Amino acid sequence: xxxxxxxxxxxxxxxxxxxxxxxxxxxxxxxxxxxxxxxxxxxxxxxxxxxxxxxxxxxxxxxxxxxxxxxxxxxxxxxxxxxxxxxxxxxxxxxxxxxxxxxxxxxxxxxxxxxxxxxxxxxxxxxxxxxxxxxxxxxxxxxxxxxxxxxxxxxxxxxxxxxxxxxxxxxxx
Amino acid sequence: xxxxxxxxxxxxxxxxxxxxxxxxxxxxxxxxxxxxxxxxxxxxxxxxxxxxxxxxxxxxxxxxxxxxxxxxxxxxxxxxxxxxxxxxxxxxxxxxxxxxxxxxxxxxxxxxxxxxxxxxxxxxxxxxxxxxxxxxxxxxxxxxxxxxxxxxxx
Numbered sequence: 001x002x003x004x005x006x007x008x009x010x011x012x013x014x015x016x017x018x019x020x021x022x023x024x025x026x027x028x029x030x031x032x033x034x035x036x037x038x039x040x041x042x043x044x045x046x047x048x049x050x051x052x053x054x055x056x057x058x059x060x061x062x063x064x065x066x067x068x069x070x071x072x073x074x075x076x077x078x079x080x081x082x083x084x085x086x087x088x089x090x091x092x093x094x095x096x097x098x099x100x101x102x103x104x105x106x107x108x109x110x111x112x113x114x115x116x117x118x119x120x121x122x123x124x125x126x127x128x129x130x131x132x133x134x135x136x137x138x139x140x141x142x143x144x145x146x147x148x149x150x151x152x153x154x155x156x157x158x159x160x161x162x163x164x165x166x167x168x169x170x171x172x173x
Numbered sequence: 174x175x176x177x178x179x180x181x182x183x184x185x186x187x188x189x190x191x192x193x194x195x196x197x198x199x200x201x202x203x204x205x206x207x208x209x210x211x212x213x214x215x216x217x218x219x220x221x222x223x224x225x226x227x228x229x230x231x232x233x234x235x236x237x238x239x240x241x242x243x244x245x246x247x248x249x250x251x252x253x254x255x256x257x258x259x260x261x262x263x264x265x266x267x268x269x270x271x272x273x274x275x276x277x278x279x280x281x282x283x284x285x286x287x288x289x290x291x292x293x294x295x296x297x298x299x300x301x302x303x304x305x306x307x308x309x310x311x312x313x314x315x316x317x318x319x320x321x322x323x324x325x326x327x
Contacts, residue, residue, distance in 0.1 A: 003303065007296035015289050022285055025204045037205040038275040043254050044261035157202055163258075164201075171260045 031133035032156035065093040075103040085162025212284035218243030219291040226298040
């Protein structure tokens with residue numbers, strides 16, 4: 001007897017198994033993540049000279065790469081899990097920190113400027129996506145030395161992804 | 174290598190390897206990408222194996238290994254990203270559409286459906302082989318006499 005039934009049963013088990021795992025994975029997504037996971041941490045730079053970045057008063061220094069970090073609050077917190085990441089990043093680019101409440105991290109060395117963004121206007125101007133919980137975005141934008149946006153992502157764990165951030169800054173002209 | 178033909182051993186080793194890969198993605202908050210590249214890579218392997226089985230009548234004894242290799246090929250740019258600090262670039266689509274695959278409408282659910290379709294095509298190819306007048310050798314889920322290469326009695 002041809003074991004067709006066996007194939008069908010195996011197929012159903014695999015379908016239910018992976019379907020369940022995928023559903024659980026989707027259900028337990030971080031509410032601070034991008035609703036479209038494909039748009040988060042793509043690891044790929046945007047096209048050159050495609051999108052001019054809005055000006056941030058008194059820190060718009062052309063000729064140097066810039067990283068704008070968006071957070072909700074950094075009160076009594078460190079910007080990066082590993083402080084060496086902060087030093088390395090400040091060496092590679094101008095670092096600007098934007099928080100909803102205008103708070104600053106415990107260690108501010110290497111950070112060029114702070115901005116408060118209570119109404120989210122700055123985040124919108126930089127095209128930051130709204131996270132699943134519809135609150136303020138947590139992530140970052142990288143500008144090239146000509147002032148164009150080359151990378152933009154939500155990343156609620158950017159403080160743990162210093163290496164990745166440095167890599168993307170390093171790839172930005 | 175012959176020991177690896179045992180599906181249970183293969184399943185344990187490949188399962189363990191996939192768990193480690195999954196944990197590495199989970200560590201960097203990238204579960205979405207593990208599912209995506211698994212469905213793409215394993216699905217591609219299954220599609221090719223289905224075609225191979227249908228055309229030649231021969232079944233692979235390394236099904237899970239081929240699926241794992243498909244997954245590895247699909248996620249190679251992520252390995253380069255994580256271990257060699259190489260950002261993603263459009264040409265990386267040569268690795269089973271590593272870049273474009275992210276943007277398929279329906280995202281992972283669409284790839285899940287395609288994966289199941291390729292699995293169904295593989296099983297269909299096995300069933301066709303089973304029905305053939307002179308059954309082929311090998312097989313991972315066929316009765317033991319088929320696995321030993323003896324044509325099955327009809």
